[in-house]
Amino acid sequence: MQPDLSALDAFLDDRGADGYLVFADAEDSTQRYVSGFDAPDPYLTLYDGDVHLLVSSLEYGRAKKDSDAASVSRHADYDYGAKVDEYGHEEAGDRVVVEFLDEHDVDSVVTPDDFPLAEADAYRDLGASVTAERQGVVDDIRATKTTEEVEHIRDAQEANERAMARAEELVAEARVETGTDAGSGVLVHEGEVLTSEMVTREIELELLRHGYALDETIVACGADAADPHDRGSGPLRADESIIVDIFPRSKETKYYADMTRTFVKGDPNDTVAEWYDLTQEAKEAAFDALEPGATGKEVHDAVCDVYEDAGWPTLRSDERTETGFIHSTGHGVGLDIHEGPSLSPRGEELEPGHVVTIEPGLYDPEFGGVRIEDIAVVTEDGYENFTDYPEELVVE
Amino acid sequence: MQPDLSALDAFLDDRGADGYLVFADAEDSTQRYVSGFDAPDPYLTLYDGDVHLLVSSLEYGRAKKDSDAASVSRHADYDYGAKVDEYGHEEAGDRVVVEFLDEHDVDSVVTPDDFPLAEADAYRDLGASVTAERQGVVDDIRATKTTEEVEHIRDAQEANERAMARAEELVAEARVETGTDAGSGVLVHEGEVLTSEMVTREIELELLRHGYALDETIVACGADAADPHDRGSGPLRADESIIVDIFPRSKETKYYADMTRTFVKGDPNDTVAEWYDLTQEAKEAAFDALEPGATGKEVHDAVCDVYEDAGWPTLRSDERTETGFIHSTGHGVGLDIHEGPSLSPRGEELEPGHVVTIEPGLYDPEFGGVRIEDIAVVTEDGYENFTDYPEELVVE
The missing domain is CATH 3.90.230.10 (Creatinase/methionine aminopeptidase superfamily)
Structure with a gap:
């Protein structure tokens, strides 16, 4: 099922944001609904009019095959290994996400209210604009x-x-x-x-x-x-x-x-x-x-x-x-x-x-x-x- | 089972924080472990050496009966109804949490990495210091x-x-x-x-x-x-x-x-x-x-x-x-x-x-x-x- 996310487009326009960002596993229904993908470990979904997934190597093949996403990326596409050597695993992961956003020309994102605080603060430290919305725009669409x-x-x-x-x-x-x-x-x-x-x-x-x-x-x-x-x-x-x-x-x-x-x-x-x-x-x-x-x-x-x-x-x-x-x-x-x-x-x-x-x-x-x-x-x-x-x- | 949270005490001392704050339902294992309580909707757990719960009216009786928490509060204890009239439901809820922290003399809290961003930013706007930790201190204890x-x-x-x-x-x-x-x-x-x-x-x-x-x-x-x-x-x-x-x-x-x-x-x-x-x-x-x-x-x-x-x-x-x-x-x-x-x-x-x-x-x-x-x-x-x-x- 391809959900009708036109209300999300209007919401992003209204907020002046470039994209909607979800980081969760598919037990999170917002993630399942927006991403159209199902994985047991957390993965990243960017919606900017199209759906873009950033997943682990383990999920990469299945995400390409099973999801209707416009693009599927994995950490290795952003020199994750080299970044780990330079910054450690945690910051390397954050830097991959911010590069992934940059690649899609996304400077500012809105997130669901329960977006993880640590990741949001880390992306902010790396220059991204991250704001949680509490209206529940995807919840409203899902309702x-x-x-x-x-x-x-x-x-x-x-x-x-x-x-x-x-x-x-x-x-x-x-x-x-x-x-x-x-x-x-x-x-x-x-x-x-x-x-x-x-x-x-x-x-x-x-x-x-x-x-x-x-x-x-x-x-x-x-x-x-x-x-x-x-x-x-x-x-x-x-x-x-x-x-x-x-x-x-x-x-x-x-x-x-x-x-x-x-x-x-x-x-x-x-x-x-x-x-x-x-x-x-x-x-x-x-x-x-x-x-x-x-x-x-x-x-x-x-x-x-x-x-x-x-x-x-x-x-x-x-x-x-x-x-x-x-x-x-x-x-x-x-x-x-x-x-x-x-x-x-x-x-x-x-x-x-x-x-x-x-x-x-x-x-x-x-x-x-x-x-x-x-x-x-x-x-x-x-x-x-x-x-x-x-x-x-x-x-x- | 009462978990041994002494490592959490040491962690809070080390960080110079007054408490550890969890906001999640009991499907979240950190919440289940720290709170010693089980509820299907999100509730708030403050650990400051003791466990303090802030729950909905619906869970109040059961939380008092079933949990080993040192204290159990509910929104009505903080004039929630009057706050809703003045600020609306969302900000009323945030203000209740910040009052609840004040009552326990807690100015600064550390949270799990996946603490909800919207709530954290709202508490910050009301003057609380909220920082996510990515070390996974409770995960380490649980391991x-x-x-x-x-x-x-x-x-x-x-x-x-x-x-x-x-x-x-x-x-x-x-x-x-x-x-x-x-x-x-x-x-x-x-x-x-x-x-x-x-x-x-x-x-x-x-x-x-x-x-x-x-x-x-x-x-x-x-x-x-x-x-x-x-x-x-x-x-x-x-x-x-x-x-x-x-x-x-x-x-x-x-x-x-x-x-x-x-x-x-x-x-x-x-x-x-x-x-x-x-x-x-x-x-x-x-x-x-x-x-x-x-x-x-x-x-x-x-x-x-x-x-x-x-x-x-x-x-x-x-x-x-x-x-x-x-x-x-x-x-x-x-x-x-x-x-x-x-x-x-x-x-x-x-x-x-x-x-x-x-x-x-x-x-x-x-x-x-x-x-x-x-x-x-x-x-x-x-x-x-x-x-x-x-x-x-x-x-x-």
């Missing part, structure tokens, strides 16, 4: 997905739903035991106490079989579920909420999907049952607000309104609260699991092609946690929800 | 493993060998077919053409069952194997070298292992057979040189000597060669798959507790590739090789 990118995410969501079904199936098949070593009320599946770790493993195996991987999954029960970032551990229990949040990445396309469901085996307490209904209402309110021209802040406010009207705290009503709705409403999804746009107090205008999660939730260690999360693309006249998974709190 | 870390890596290597055995088993069980759609000489396993992707998936499933994950595996055959970074794809073929390079990470401890074997199903060509013997010899030469007090460069030179004496090019004899021995001899392994020390032209003095790979290899698209890789820890009187996997080129 608007092409049709091909939307398909990648839709495919990932299909795999995600198969994994969620496997997780729900395990909970459904489990029996509630009263007399195990792990205490009373724990779930038991085929004679074994059913733990977060077991459900997580089954989710991962299901995804792996279809070419998807994940670094982490959340299968969090009870008090664990009350902490939105707790991955969960130990036995799953009846009558307590179990949050399952899965965000797989395609090994091939590198695009993510994201979805959350909350389950209770047995009887939810009244608060969790109320929270579930409210969270469905909050999700609907968010989707009602989701359209091009609306801001991410407006979508987030719609969720806060529902929760606050029902008497629950949010970070909008109390920035120090540790219970209630204590995160943002959603985020963009693409090559990164968290990317633009943001559905939060900082959320800006939404555009067709933005792919976002909508994930309201309520948390309190006393009761547990509830979160429901769908993933959708903003369209010309509203949105299309990729998520086609039922919402049923109680699993029989 | 020397504690007994506990060595055990984590040894465990990972055991899982790795089970996965390698599964890969070799698939090749062993395969038959050589002459009349398939994929052409003649392809390997067929249980009626299906055996591909790199199938072997990779079986490796991953085997690892996942034991709590290990990997982002990537190399199962590369023929011309693919001639490129050390090619992950491999498509049918595996008889009589061609198949490089299997597996580097799993424990989901629990986050430590890696690393191993490579090269297999041929059928009859290797004469060059590959010669390369295999030479590479075993080169590996032995490297291990003969591996001891405390030796340098990584000396170990690397031992490998280059073997290959060059046999008439094959290396990057030492020709920095532009694209065939022969075209990478370094090895690297440290720990929380990162590639970390210090380096067994390369840049390799410095080795110390007990260094965990390194030894991975000589030869490559040429005309013949394929051969690589053999073990992982070992440097001990007081030499080394201990964790690898207990046979070396047999021809798989029957």
Whole structure:
């Protein structure tokens, strides 16, 4: 895929800079997107209207073959060996980069905000003008997905739903035991106490079989579920909420999907049952607000309104609260699991092609946690929800 | 695990700096190591003899509970909301950080080389002294493993060998077919053409069952194997070298292992057979040189000597060669798959507790590739090789 970087041209014009410079490995999505290349060690990408790569000897052949870059250089093209003898490895590498910029008539570069400080200061010492931009110009470009990118995410969501079904199936098949070593009320599946770790493993195996991987999954029960970032551990229990949040990445396309469901085996307490209904209402309110021209802040406010009207705290009503709705409403999804746009107090205008999660939730260690999360693309006249998974709190 | 950061104290004294500042998520191993905390979004760690964390509201409760930090702060502790109203989100965040440093009487900080440029320049504009260090002081500390870390890596290597055995088993069980759609000489396993992707998936499933994950595996055959970074794809073929390079990470401890074997199903060509013997010899030469007090460069030179004496090019004899021995001899392994020390032209003095790979290899698209890789820890009187996997080129 050749991304449309015309907005980057306009940005560089506006800044009066000669080029955009990225130094990172391909795990960095800005690097992957701009360079169109994939390498495990850091390499340099200069965009000056065309893409120019500076890579190690090890990557040189593959970069020429696999990337669509207008030019590919390697350190040896700039007398790296002689420079090492004269200046040592570190300064030799810096001097190669500055010569590479000179060769492309680039005196001033803008970089992503997370460009490495040591390299930037070294290039400055050698005469280059290096300025980090914090607007996230490439993030903004990446936030608007092409049709091909939307398909990648839709495919990932299909795999995600198969994994969620496997997780729900395990909970459904489990029996509630009263007399195990792990205490009373724990779930038991085929004679074994059913733990977060077991459900997580089954989710991962299901995804792996279809070419998807994940670094982490959340299968969090009870008090664990009350902490939105707790991955969960130990036995799953009846009558307590179990949050399952899965965000797989395609090994091939590198695009993510994201979805959350909350389950209770047995009887939810009244608060969790109320929270579930409210969270469905909050999700609907968010989707009602989701359209091009609306801001991410407006979508987030719609969720806060529902929760606050029902008497629950949010970070909008109390920035120090540790219970209630204590995160943002959603985020963009693409090559990164968290990317633009943001559905939060900082959320800006939404555009067709933005792919976002909508994930309201309520948390309190006393009761547990509830979160429901769908993933959708903003369209010309509203949105299309990729998520086609039922919402049923109680699993029989 | 509480790491021994006394070398960092000495470094800060030497530099006349008040503290060491890290801003990254826990995927960054320096952050994970220094902070003793694990969060998916970037957070700030200040080390001034003690560890102080500045985290988002979302992470606050967990950081207090899970980390051993001397103090945990959140943005709300520094009137973040009021600052946002006055300065906007970005500058409000910067001002919170500078106040946080002031509160700890820290005027000057040193950072890792990859500290984000935009944040560093912003803190400088607000009066803080921020300097990146390129020595990699935390990398140096991390390179020397504690007994506990060595055990984590040894465990990972055991899982790795089970996965390698599964890969070799698939090749062993395969038959050589002459009349398939994929052409003649392809390997067929249980009626299906055996591909790199199938072997990779079986490796991953085997690892996942034991709590290990990997982002990537190399199962590369023929011309693919001639490129050390090619992950491999498509049918595996008889009589061609198949490089299997597996580097799993424990989901629990986050430590890696690393191993490579090269297999041929059928009859290797004469060059590959010669390369295999030479590479075993080169590996032995490297291990003969591996001891405390030796340098990584000396170990690397031992490998280059073997290959060059046999008439094959290396990057030492020709920095532009694209065939022969075209990478370094090895690297440290720990929380990162590639970390210090380096067994390369840049390799410095080795110390007990260094965990390194030894991975000589030869490559040429005309013949394929051969690589053999073990992982070992440097001990007081030499080394201990964790690898207990046979070396047999021809798989029957």
